Amino acid sequence: MTREQDEDAGRRRVRRPASIKDVAAAARVSPTTVSHVLSGNRPVAEETAERVRTVVARLGYVPASTARNLQAGSTSVIGLLVPDITNQFFAELAKGVDDAAHDLGYGVILCNTEFDPDREDRYLEMLRGRFIDGMVYASGSPPSRGRLASLLGRFPIALADEVVPGLLEQTILVTADHRAGGRLIGQHLRELGHRRVLAISGPVDLVSSLERIAGFREAFGDAGVTEVEGAFVEQSGYALVATALENGGRRRFTAVFAANDLMALGAIAALEDAGLRVPDDVSVAGFDDIMLASRVHPRLTTVHQPAYDVGRTAGAQLLSYVHRDEVPPASRHILPVRLKVRASTAPVRPAR
């Protein structure tokens, strides 16, 4: 009676999956032998092996990875932390990491922080129980270096896309050549005759953001560039340019260098809302070369970042060590970028 109630109590349950013991019993061998048959770790008489294999197939036995992980002390899973998987750039990067992982039989666990430090912390907390064998960190926001450093003692971490100040001498870093990208835009705008440009940067605590602007100044020269700080989103680009137009108007600049394509889009919108035409009145350049950049009107001049390669390289580098159970030596991988000249930049025109 009581027993029947108990069985009723839980709703329909999944039947217990076959364990190695079940297989062993059915094949009249020890669990050890089953393990050896499956792993090929030690020779087993063909006749016995065949018997085991039959039972395995019949029972649909698959070794429980939880148990295997415990025994092995590793999980064949790496973490991937990104701020926004919805952002084309990070999606490409994620794909690269996934490909690299998949090649070596690793899985990827996705952590989407939405630029929220608390959320990032919660993810890192969850990850620290060495659930993962390693991690690709592409935070995209000023990272809580402390927490990251403490994790570095538990498993290897590869930094992707963004330098983390305290850590770059200790681990793998893969990033696009932001500085060179900035230089390319700087040179391009200068060649078009621009002499006064509004540079709208990303968050100044992001090294990549600084590098882009620094590269720009290297090529363009410091004179004539007024710099304002923003965030890597469209509204920020809009607001920054709108504000700039109010204070002083466009007499102050003939071109806008946005640290990011989305911001560039915002900038264009602000300019058009103010009755200015792009690129006739003001040129606008972006950074990243997201898909939109080539479809939007006017098509955006920008710097192409090899997002996929960044992810793939970071994943491959990380795993090349993790896989051999070594801790990776510090290394840097700077990937080349390309200038994409399209329709949003034009030779400067004398103000009417």
Next chain:
Amino acid sequence: MTREQDEDAGRRRVRRPASIKDVAAAARVSPTTVSHVLSGNRPVAEETAERVRTVVARLGYVPASTARNLQAGSTSVIGLLVPDITNQFFAELAKGVDDAAHDLGYGVILCNTEFDPDREDRYLEMLRGRFIDGMVYASGSPPSRGRLASLLGRFPIALADEVVPGLLEQTILVTADHRAGGRLIGQHLRELGHRRVLAISGPVDLVSSLERIAGFREAFGDAGVTEVEGAFVEQSGYALVATALENGGRRRFTAVFAANDLMALGAIAALEDAGLRVPDDVSVAGFDDIMLASRVHPRLTTVHQPAYDVGRTAGAQLLSYVHRDEVPPASRHILPVRLKVRASTAPVRPAR
């Protein structure tokens, strides 16, 4: 001597993390007590608990999730299978799933199949060792139902976005209302006075694709619609329209209904290459409302699909059962869609 060699042999290794035994020893209690302090599963004298907590902090102890998983028989991780994380739609969906998972303390392991059945199989194979507690399946291509069915016995699966023919009566299904979306477009075009439309569908073995067209016919009527089959990519839209223009020209249609925004973009390109203007000469409507749709020229009339909500609902539904260790009953969740009238459709104009 030998020992020294051994220590040299492996490269610098990570030191063994503290285990619960280490904590117990240092706090002069049993591992049981440590566990109780940490889990709150049973009361522990405050004095003792404090001592344990101190040691935990000092040693930086974190329970090994591998061991915990084994003991618990679950991992607090769910799988997410998508064909292309780079596709905005699936990225949004993934974000939804991740959010739902994160709310309940679950992790998400990402499987990006790149529309490759082999790759999908390899992923499913890797997942079947009940590494995960459940899975959201959004294959986007005609799925290998057999393998999926066999997995359904091991952990719950929620189908997102796309019906899997053999399984829809057995598990959770979350999808946008493709049929209603088709109806909205059909009605819209009819109201604009269109009477002959070219419908370019996605792969006919995808239920969502069929539904969109079916809904369209419901509202528009069967008469006057010629249907051609394609794939969900831009080139396909281009090719289909280009071909249609060759055979019979645009006398045969005044509007194009593309089963997907990307195809709509291709269609527009083909029309413009043929010297036709959109929407003046031919109207074009899409489906999905990807980010591009609102930025491209002309801005695309389309049906907005709540990708994020699909993911979030699928994740939440799945987890609401998984989390209580129940197997989910079959259920369907059809999410509403919205018509977005923009600039690519216009009232029909009498052919000149």
Next chain:
DNA sequence: CTAAGGACCCAAAACGTTTTGCACAACCCT
């Protein structure tokens, strides 16, 4: 006929937790 060696398989330990039954002490109530 016996010792050595090989082929084959198994028992037991280990991985690091959580769970549960129990022991011990101290307290309360009648």
Next chain:
DNA sequence: AGGGTTGTGCAAAACGTTTTGGGTCCTTAG
């Protein structure tokens, strides 16, 4: 004073593998 209750902590089992040091039996050579 004795029986019950509470509070506190421990030992042992269990989760499902893989690993490793034998053990048994058979073959072969001396």
